[in-house]
Amino acid sequence: MSDLEALVIARRLRVPVDAPAGAAPGWGEAAARQLDAALLTAGFTCSPALLGRLSHLPGEAVLDLGVRVLAAVRTLAGDHVLHNAYFVDFPRNVPDTLEFWAGLLRQALLDPVTAERARPEIVDLLDFPAYGRYQHTYADLLAAHAELVPLASDRVTVLELGGSLEAETRALFLSMAGSEAPLAEEDLAALRLLAASCADEPERIPVRENRAVLNEARLAAGRPPLVDTVTDVLRLACALSGGDVTLATPTRFRSFRRAERRALLRALDAVATPAKLGDVPRHRERWKRLGERLHPHEYPLLPRAAQVFEVARGTREAPSLDSRVEAALADGRPAEAVTLLANAPGALLRRLDHLLRLSPSARDVLDAAARAAAHASGRVLLSLREHVQNRLSPAPGRVFTNRHGRAFTTPDSRPPLDREVLAHALALLDEEITRRLPDPGELIVDPDMLGVALPLSGKAVAPGLGMLPRGSISPVDGELLRFFVHWRQAERRTDYDLSALMLDDSYGDEIHVSWTNYSSGFARYSGDLTEAPEGASEFVDIRLAAATRSIIIPQVHVYAGEPFDEAAEAFFGYMTRNDEQRGLPFEPRTVRMKSDLRGSGRVALPLAFLRDGDGAWRVKWLHLYLKGYPDFNQVEGNRVTASLLVRSIVEREYLTVRYLADRLRAKGSSAAHTTYLGPAAPAELPEGARVVTPATLHELIPA
Structure with missing residues (x-):
């Protein structure tokens, strides 16, 4: 497969078809249906248009294309590797943690070589031959599990027909x-x-x-x-x-x-x-x-x-605009700072909060902001709109995130702004944003799209399956929630640990599952793997109906070895399924989200799962990394930092598709075309309709 073809399939879920359509199906129809059946095992299917086009191609061409497409979508879902589990029966028959360790110790003491090497004052789990390494083959795992029972609620991602x-x-x-x-x-x-x-x-x-x-x-x-x-x-x-x-x-x-x-x-x-x-x-x-x-x-x-x-x-002076503005503000001359920033609309709007706090005349600052809004980028306007709406009520803390997803929190010590001033700022931003939005024609919005946050920056979001911007909220369906991580070391022994921190509604009363605590009532850990020369997978299983906590935060820790961006491969995801489905620890058609792990931190916080007052579960997208320690990171050591970060993200009001949809409706239209906002394009849309999905949502941000 060419890199370009794989990119198109992974980023747009469209299959490029270059060959001209023939007159007779030949055996291409049979090959197309075989491909569709193979795709279903990974949670994908051909659209009717794609299936029809493939049916009119030579069978050999369909087979060649099918091999490439299947490889691309299996990689997208994380099914391109074999996901073994440390305990062959997982999630059944997972032992108590201390009982398991004691069994390893007894087994080791019966081995003369291990017993001679052991030091009575220190118990190192890595000294036990049976710890941290697979004790069975993938074939043994297959034999130990019943086949997955497919359900209509399983994920089925449609691959559309592409052009050349x-x-x-x-x-x-x-x-x-x-x-x-x-x-x-x-x-x-x-x-x-x-x-x-x-x-x-x-x-x-x-x-x-x-x-x-x-x-x-x-x-x-x-x-x-x-x-x-x-x-x-x-x-x-x-x-x-x-x-x-x-x-x-x-x-x-x-x-x-x-x-x-x-x-x-x-x-x-x-x-x-x-x-x-x-x-x-x-x-x-x-x-x-x-x-x-x-x-x-x-x-x-x-x-x-x-x-x-x-x-x-330093042989020629050239003071920057920022330095001149900072000097004016430091000398108590905010009006001069506003005048300087008049020629840099984006810079003025980014400093609006600061200028409003320092200036004795909020009206003058807002007038300057109104003039700047007409010339600033749409992304700056939307970012400022999100910022201002979050100033209406006190925040538990401020979150700062860099381009790699590294985050930290500080208390919010900013004095509040007058609500009338904030209302004025919101009104002028709404007016300018609405003016810039395109004519939607007939607007159709899928309800599942309303909670998707606008992609004001994609730097911390690694591409993958089912990925949404930070702050997005989507529903979680299914009785079982299962996290997975897979990694393969490049040069040195690498040990990643999958864990889950679980909190109550007030972000306290924490419990966890990890390599130090295999089971916690409704949650179960698949077992600790401490090296991955050929790849290793770990899982955490959550029974949502039995959950005694309302907030679940999966985490991936670099315990030892290569960080995420140095490993040969590292990715995280989650599955949902029902209890009667059984199946292997990893089943691609139940994968709801999967993306690569990469970032400068050594603790990954991809998502947070939240239970509403009515008992329904939602997932909020975090895309965060903590700095962590050089080695030996574990959930017990970062629970306070993680809970503070998650609370700041959860309680922040992000600008979502709902806001843009309201602005588009407020704009009104008499045009005859259609704009559809949804997770995927339905088949019954009129010809020429504009389709905006999470993969193309950035195209809706006004210039």
Whole structure:
């Protein structure tokens, strides 16, 4: 399978079909139905249009395509590996923790070699031959479990018929490149692959990181880069060096070819106006290193490019807008700060809360915000709208999250803002957002979509199956909830531990299941695996009806070895099923969500499961990582931090599809087209309808 074909299937759930339709089905119809049956075992199925198109292809072509499609969707659901469990009968016959350890100790003492090595004052579980390693084969696991009984409530994800691979690749590229929200690291890598094969470009490229990736492709094709700030040139240099275009981590610049040096310096000379030189000090050290590679002194006809490096070295003054604003605020001159920010609408709106707290005239600040709103990006308006609505009531704490999902909380010490001021700010934001939204025509919204949070940033959300933005809420159906983690170490022994922290409504009275506590009434742990040269899986089983706690927080801890972003493979997900279904510990058609684990923290908090007052369960998406300790992380050591973080996310009011749907309805329309917002497109939509799913929700964020 080509990388492009796999990308289209995984990101859009569309199967590119290049071959022309034939007149006679031949045995392609039988091959198509065989493929559909194989897809069902992984929780996928062909749409009628896709099944009909495949039926008219040669059978050999259907088989070849089917192998590639099946591989892509199995990887998407986590079914591309064998998920063994430490206890062969899991979730049945899981022993008591201390009883299990005592049995290992008795067994070890009967072994002369182990008994001689053991130290009576220290009991190390890793010294026991039977601990932390599979004691049975995957075939033994298969034999120990009854076959899964399929139910209508199992997940069935529909694969739609796509156009040619070229057309599907182009559509995916334009959608990602023109995204109003920053992309995740994996999506930036996908965008780089797409950019190398697509000549077209979107009309707008609002996100600077995306622009850097496209500029790399433009330079390779001999076209000038698209830049309008000096930082755009710095990002492009990072892209050419295989570095971080987000500028979050330092890049080791390579030696550039003469043509590349000339192109970079020409681009720099074109944008290095006195007003824009103020951006240089923010990345002073990077500019110094880049200057050593570009040799600007060799290009006397590009004097403004040389000035950039003079500012970086400190031989030329270029105060930034931020420094001038901070100086005005520090000297008690908020009106001057507002005047300075008038030429930077986005910066003014991002500081609105601070300016309202410092300014003696809230009316003047709001008037400036109204003027700025007409020129700021739609994402800034939506982000500010979410911020302002959360200032209406006191928050238990403030959550700060970086681009890698690393999070921490602080008490909210900000003084409250006047409710009339907040109401005025909300009204002007609602008016501007509504004005920018497209004409929806006839608007149809699936109720399951209303709780999905708007993707104002996708940086901390790794792509995967059933993924939603942070803050989204979706229902949980089924009697059993089962978490799973799978990892495979790259070079050294790596031990990940799956755990679950369970709290009451007040985020206290905690209990847990983990490798130190295999069972806690309604929850059960599958057993501890301490190395994964060929891959290892752990599970936690929750009986929701018997749950004595209302908040369940699954966690993945790096106990020892490689962090998430260094392991050969690491992913987390959850399944739901009913008790009578039985089946293996891992059944792909019951997987509701699966995504890769990656992040700079050593404790992952992907989700939180919450029980409503009526007994129904919901899942709220977190996408958080805690820093943790270098080694030996476990649920007992971070329960306070985890509960504070989760509470801050759960009690925060996120801007969701419900808000946009209300704005679209308020806009009104007399157009004849249809806009559908839902988890997937239904078959009965009229031709030409615009379909917005979670995968394409970023396309609805106004420019």
